[in-house]
Amino acid sequence: MIHTLPSRYIGFAAVGCGLIATVIYVLMISVTLAHIETVSGQVPFDMRPLGYSPKDAATLLEALGAEGREYYLRYQISLDTLYPAMLALTLIATFSWFGRHMSGSKLVRSGIILSVGCALLDYFENIGIAAMIWSWPEVSIALVYAASTATIVKSALTTLAVLLVLLIGLLWVRLPKADLCP
Template sequence: MTNRFQSKHIGMLAAVSGLIGASVYLLMINVTLAHIEAVSGHIPFDMRPFGYGPTEAATLLKALSVEGRNYYLSHQLPLDILYPAMLALTLIATLCLFAERMPNGKLVRFGIVFSVGSALFDYIENLGILAMIWCWPDVLAPLVYATSTATIAKSALTTIAVLLVLLVGVIWMRMPKADLRL
């Protein structure tokens, strides 16, 4: 497989996964998460980058009611199963595309690690939310703290991964044309 052929496929993968990820994200922000917030009057777990405690979790779960909790399970969480994978795939494919033309891949490797970590903690967060909803009203504080920690980790790792992709892109764009390996 030639580099040009491989680059084309990696670029296509980045574009397609990015389109799917962006579509799912917009659907979550504008429909499912907006509905959860409208029904409960509280910010959903997914949108609390600095976490939450047992009292906040109980307040949200109680305010959601049975219908709202079912909506979280049947609408938000299925979308949030697809989104982390699409985001990680987009970031990783973009990094790999830049890596083909960069001599030092250390930042690329860090970006890949943070992208995978972001997705992993998003899935852990989703499992925690699922468990909290299933356990309601008997949600244990350790479960809330574990889920909240996953939310914070997901938020931090996602931010770092995106910043690394942007940094690698800026470095790649600033490279002299002679240094580019096609």
């Protein structure tokens, strides 16, 4: 017999993971990524949703200097190791919570798949960035394109997942009240 978590626990998980993800995101934006941009005068890899070229990567890595590259690895990549999981858990819990009230929804299943994809691609992006930093100044063009592609696809999937959760939320609000009972 399969036991499912009560709806309130899924809601608590969504809110709790969402709060943790928000704190990490704010730290990245206001501290680590801001520091990287200040030190280098360049937009960090993480903040380039449309990707970057090998020339862009070389310009950023050169401008960071040894200390900036070490900072990127130690602080930004460390925080960005936690963030994808927290964002994915937030989205998955939110989709699951809505799904409890919208059984059989392909939109909910699609949202969960997108959420996992976002996290995986964010981790691929992070591995690519770390590999570029470690291999500096001998960064391969293929590595830059792989990391850049991960950034682009991650950005697109994240946007789709967030838009989908908003759409499902709107659909859920429009459900008749009788359908909302657990």
